Amino acid sequence: LVGVGGSGRSSLVRLAASIWGYGCHSIEITRTYDVSAFHDDLKRFMFEAGCEAKPLVFLFSDTQIVKESFLEDINNLLN
Numbered sequence: 035l036v037g038v039g040g041s042g043r044s045s046l047v048r049l050a051a052s053i054w055g056y057g058c059h060s061i062e063i064t065r066t067y068d069v070s071a072f073h074d075d076l077k078r079f080m081f082e083a084g085c086e087a088k089p090l091v092f093l094f095s096d097t098q099i100v101k102e103s104f105l106e107d108i109n110n111l112l113n
Contacts, residue, residue, distance in 0.1 A: 044093060051091040057082075060093040063100060072104055076111070 035043040044060075051058040059082075061067075061075050083090045099105060 044095060047091060047093050054089070056089040056091050058091045058093055060095075061098055063098055067100060069101060069103055072100075072107070076107065080111075 082088045
């Protein structure tokens with residue numbers, strides 16, 4: 035979704051996921067969050083979505099882009 039900050043994009047995604055019965059996962063940025071922690075979060079998400087066959091939404095906001103490689107990893111997953 036595209037829109038200005040504070041317009042409720044993440045709330046709308048969470049509402050839509052809830053309506054459709056999907057789980058909503060998001061990363062939690064901390065001071066020590068790095069690429070390996072991001073990869074661990076992606077592995078956990080992919081395991082739940084693939085191996086456990088749970089319907090999930092991965093919510094990733096522009097404020098959560100700590101390193102440019104995060105976008106590259108997500109792009110590689112989508113391609």
